[in-house]
Amino acid sequence: MPSTRVFDALRLPVRFEVRSRAFGSYLDELLGCFPTALEAESVFEVRPAPTDDDRYALYIGEELAAEGDREVALLGPALQALNAHAARSWPGVACHAGGVAHDGNAILLPADPESGKSTLTAGLVRAGLQYLSDETVAFRPGENMIEPYPKPLSLDTGSWHLFPELEPFADLPDDDYKQDQWHVPPDAIRTGAAAGPCPARLLVFPKYVDGARTELSPIGRAEGLVELARNTFSFNERSRFALEELSRVVRELDCYRLTVGNLDDAVARVNDLVDALPRFAHG
Amino acid sequence: MADVLPSDIVADFRPARGGAVFTVELDGEAVLLDEDRNRLHHLNHTATLLWLLFDGATSLDELADELSAELAVPKGVVLSDALAVARHLGEEGLLADVESPGAERA
Numbered sequence: 001m002p003s004t005r006v007f008d009a010l011r012l013p014v015r016f017e018v019r020s021r022a023f024g025s026y027l028d029e030l031l032g033c034f035p036t037a038l039e040a041e042s043v044f045e046v047r048p049a050p051t052d053d054d055r056y057a058l059y060i061g062e063e064l065a066a067e068g069d070r071e072v073a074l075l076g077p078a079l080q081a082l083n084a085h086a087a088r089s090w091p092g093v094a095c096h097a098g099g100v101a102h103d104g105n106a107i108l109l110p111a112d113p114e115s116g117k118s119t120l121t122a123g124l125v126r127a128g129l130q131y132l133s134d135e136t137v138a139f140r141p142g143e144n145m146i147e148p149y150p151k152p153l154s155l156d157t158g159s160w161h162l163f164p165e166l167e168p169f170a171d172l173p174d175d176d177y178k179q180d181q182w183h184v185p186p187d188a189i190r191t192g193a194a195a196g197p198c199p200a201r202l203l204v205f206p207k208y209v210d211g212a213r214t215e216l217s218p219i220g221r222a223e224g225l226v227e228l229a230r231n232t233f234s235f236n237e238r239s240r241f242a243l244e245e246l247s248r249v250v251r252e253l254d255c256y257r258l259t260v261g262n263l264d265d266a267v268a269r270v271n272d273l274v275d276a277l278p279r280f281a282h283g
Numbered sequence: 284m285a286d287v288l289p290s291d292i293v294a295d296f297r298p299a300r301g302g303a304v305f306t307v308e309l310d311g312e313a314v315l316l317d318e319d320r321n322r323l324h325h326l327n328h329t330a331t332l333l334w335l336l337f338d339g340a341t342s343l344d345e346l347a348d349e350l351s352a353e354l355a356v357p358k359g360v361v362l363s364d365a366l367a368v369a370r371h372l373g374e375e376g377l378l379a380d381v382e383s384p385g386a387e388r389a
Contacts, residue, residue: 221312226325239316243316247314
């Protein structure tokens with residue numbers, strides 16, 4: 001059975017086992033920015049569905065996670081399951097956030113789903129910033145250091161017109177892989193776009209509002225901490241630990257809210273913040 | 284002794300921080316984690332100052348005396364703020380020995 005390489009997703013070694021070489025090769029391409037690992041702890045397997053040989057099922061270990069009419073239709077569920085498992089396995093605090101970096105300084109973009117976080121992240125990477133993630137920002141325990149999670153960026157239909165050059169073209173039998181969402185490896189935006197681990201310096205909460213004027217507003221660190229906690233995976237399961245970890249990081253950050261009405265304006269605002277970082281914060 | 288209702292908090296009440304409440308302070312503002320209810324609360328500077336003084340031994344009237352002298356603000360103003368903060372935090376279930384029917388446990 002074709003298998004992807006074993007890759008390290010937030011220190012969780014994973015491989016996919018699939019039916020077709022073409023799908024396996026495509027997954028390797030999408031996940032190419034993750035570091036290689038030696039031996040998989042988790043195996044995500046695509047195989048015939050238990051009740052219908054003409055359908056396919058995604059298994060994570062022995063647990064059935066999703067079903068679909070075609071193998072490639074399980075691409076989205078497989079990537080979502082990977083995100084969930086990686087965040088759950090991470091020993092430190094992980095937040096639902098985009099992340100970019102410049103000169104070794106991370107800018108975090110926590111946001112609710114559908115707030116335009118991935119679109120803004122893609123725009124910033126296209127503009128020259130390095131890519132940490134568009135989904136999960138993971139803090140190493142006990143330190144202000146972001147562990148990269150360079151998953152393929154997930155662009156919804158509403159933002160495709162902003163990035164026509166990023167439409168995926170894969171050697172697959174049908175277009176299921178890009179019907180609802182484009183999965184874009186960071187290297188497709190710019191070769192070498194994936195960032196290494198780096199400390200957080202800015203916390204920006206983006207929210208897309210159709211027709212609004214793009215505006216950046218500073219907020220206090222306490223407010224920033226509450227918002228970041230709201231966007232933390234599994235916060236309630238170990239709330240005190242998470243709050244202590246997050247507060248240690250937020251103490252060092254400048255915090256803002258960003259209303260996004262226009263992508264280019266939002267990218268410019270964030271770049272202005274990056275340019276204003278004190279020189280001692282660089283590298 | 285039965286718990287008091289937030290609306291019954293008066294000047295001689297000695298507020299105490301709830302035992303299941305964890306406090307983080309950033310730039311003079313507090314973030315409170317109510318571990319019983321898994322809720323977060325953000326306090327402004329004034330509420331933070333008062334919260335940190337709610338030791339269960341000092342009445343609101345005594346706190347108002349101290350802060351009025353320290354901040355050079357009329358005692359009546361300080362006491363009014365202290366009562367409002369104590370009642371609000373009581374409603375949110377953050378004070379010991381205060382009944383908070385509106386704040387459900389997680």
